[in-house]
Amino acid sequence: MHSAAKAYGQVAQQIANPRELEARLLLKAAARLQHVREDWEKDRSDLSDALLxxxxxxxxxLTSVTSPDHALPAAVRQNVANLGLFVMNQTIEMVREPRPEALAPLININREIAAGLLGQP
Incomplete structure (x- = not known):
């Protein structure tokens, strides 16, 4: 986890807008998962890395939104935490029983949250 937080911090320094950073990271994760899904029959060697x-x-x-001093309203923090728990459970399920269709919710959640962060409909 430290490497993800470190990478997040390094990119945050390069991008002035934290919402844009979060959106870019979510879109990157979605793209990696989508690539695995599209190449499922030929090569899924990237599945583990994309899920990780x-x-x-x-x-x-999750760590951020569950912090008591987070600036978001409690209801929004709770919604993000619930999505995060769903993502974690879906990831565990993918490890147990890998199926390409099970990647769709992870991809969609990341894209939808990113669109919201970027102010897109």
Whole structure:
């Protein structure tokens, strides 16, 4: 987890807007998962790394939103935490029983949150 937090911190220094940083990281995770899904029949060697990257990213989000001094309203923090728990459970399920269709919710959640952070409909 330290490497994900470190990478997050390094990129944060390069990008002035934290929301944009979070969106870019979510889109990167979604793209990695989508690549695995598209190449499922030929090569899924990247599955473990893509899931790990996504899990580390969501671990950082979960740690952040569950901090008592986080600036978001409690209801929003709770929603993000619930999504994070779903992502973690879905990831565990993917490790137990890998199925390409099970990647769709992870990809969609990341893309939807990123769109919201970027102010897109």
């Amino acid at each position: 990257y996504n899990r580390k990213l969501w671990t950082v989000f």
